[in-house]
Amino acid sequence: MTIRFVSGVGADTGLLDSAITHYQGLGVDAFHIARHIESFDDPDFRRSQDVVARHDISFAAVHQGPWDEDLNGYLIWAQMRRHPTDWWVIADLDEFHVYDRPLTDVIAACEAGGYDHVKGALLDRVAADGSLAALEPNASIWAQYPLAGFVTLRLPGGDWHLTYPDTVDESRRMLQHLEANGGRIDVTAEELSLHRCGSDYSDYEAWPELVSRLKDIR
Structure with a gap:
């Protein structure tokens, strides 16, 4: 195989x-x-x-x-x-x-x-201060972006089934959020559920919320 x-x-x-x-x-x-x-x-x-x-x-x-x-x-x-x-x-x-x-x-x-594919959940990794920090290629990605949460799910509009014509509006909502927060993602925003977690996500605090949402759209 x-x-x-x-x-x-x-x-x-x-x-x-x-x-x-x-x-x-x-x-x-x-x-x-x-x-x-x-x-x-x-x-x-x-x-x-x-x-x-x-x-x-x-x-x-x-x-x-x-x-x-x-x-x-x-x-x-x-x-x-x-x-x-x-x-x-x-x-x-x-x-x-x-x-x-x-x-x-x-x-x-x-x-x-008898399954032919596996589905998963999308969690965004974010820098600790919410800045759009450039990647340092010689350092751990997980350490550089220690927070995980629902940025893509919540900020662009909360739709798990995005279509191409929606991308302009989604991008506009993301830019509006960044502009309102000094060019950063607001890591304190409750709806984003941003929490520190390691590379295997076993310590991610919001798993119950995410699993419940996945069941709703299955």
């Missing part, structure tokens, strides 16, 4: 190294990262090639051309069709999956129970 990771990557590759390191640690065997570029002369494209090369991998595909809302899904499904019987971890570079057991055990439980 091969556990494969797939992601479509655009211009923002700041988390590329951290994401590969994280999923290697989870036991991913093969990486299928599709890179979108506007030009092969883009210096960031060369830098991102160097990043993946440090992990002894290369981009599974490179797509040059304008971006559109359907391209990411197309690039991902094109990779998944190549290995239709394997298990895939699907994530953007800023989505760091955390499981309560090894991935091999998760897959074994799915196969034993």
Whole structure:
């Protein structure tokens, strides 16, 4: 059995190294990262090639051309069709999956129970002071962003099923919050349920609230 990771990557590759390191640690065997570029002369494209090369991998595909809302899904499904019987971890570079057991055990439980996918909860990581702090690549992500909470769930409008036409309004609400709080996320806002927690989230205080909400939308 091969556990494969797939992601479509655009211009923002700041988390590329951290994401590969994280999923290697989870036991991913093969990486299928599709890179979108506007030009092969883009210096960031060369830098991102160097990043993946440090992990002894290369981009599974490179797509040059304008971006559109359907391209990411197309690039991902094109990779998944190549290995239709394997298990895939699907994530953007800023989505760091955390499981309560090894991935091999998760897959074994799915196969034993006849399930073909696993759903999860989205918790945002936030700097202790709510600032939009730039990532320090040589330091732990979990230490740099020690708070976890419902920022994406609550600030953009509270809809778990976001659609593309809504993104302008969602972005506007997020910017309004930041402007009202001096360019920071208000870490004291009760509706965001921001709490300190470690990298495995076992000590996250608001789990009962989140689990209840997940049951409501299942």
